[in-house]
Amino acid sequence: MTEVAAARRSRFTAERAAELYAAVRELLGEVGYDGLTMDAVAARTRTSKATLYRQWGGKVELVVEAMRHTKATSAVDLDTGSLRGDLDALLAHDNESSMEETSSLMRGLAMAMHHHPDLRRVFIERIVEPESEEFRRIMRRAVDRGEIRADNPALDHVLHMMVGAIVARGLLENLPPTREFLRGYVDAVLLPVLAA
Missing domain, CATH: 1.10.357 (Tetracycline Repressor; domain 2)
Structure with missing residues (x-):
């Protein structure tokens, strides 16, 4: 993971990030990767889409981090x-x-x-x-x-x-x-x- 990405993510508390990752995994289970959108994640987590992009850069990074968080x-x-x-x-x-x-x-x-x-x-x-x-x-x-x-x-x-x-x-x-x-x-x- 790049230092820039780590610095971006650091604005979220560990608890808030865990909640967001759980929501992403729930959405993946419900609609699959292709059906998952940043709009849906933003709505499910009551987070602005701009904040999601600022913290994770995009859908790929957010999904991978959500899966990595399960380890x-x-x-x-x-x-x-x-x-x-x-x-x-x-x-x-x-x-x-x-x-x-x-x-x-x-x-x-x-x-x-x-x-x-x-x-x-x-x-x-x-x-x-x-x-x-x-x-x-x-x-x-x-x-x-x-x-x-x-x-x-x-x-x-x-x-x-x-x-x-x-x-x-x-x-x-x-x-x-x-x-x-x-x-x-x-x-x-x-x-x-x-x-x-």
Whole structure:
């Protein structure tokens, strides 16, 4: 995120920004990305459209920040002493309701990104790349602790496996990912592959 954007956003209190991000996510759930307008956000949040543009620059930035705001913790803060513990702690920070909401919104945004390259670019820059780096940091710590061999070829695919499990849960079973499902996946698939 640029310093200019951060400075613009600083005029909103954390509580007010959280309310606004929640409203944006509600609107995304109701009308999807294409149906969401800055006018609708302004009306829902009783904020002037000019203020929204001044604070966030536009719809793409506002939507991405609203999605980024749902992330409860950073992997930088998680170091339980084991890979299993780190992954479990990462999963424990999201409640079932927020996981279901985020999963549903992400399905819609994934489709929108195919038609809106600017949304895809900003989403990758502000959410995918930082979260991927945090996940890689967890893996590096596990390698440093000797839990995973540094030359394990599965290391390059861990993030793909986790994302794949989340997507497949919705696609194959029409169910949201839950902590129980993801913990089971970690124990049955991810950890055995990494221990090989």
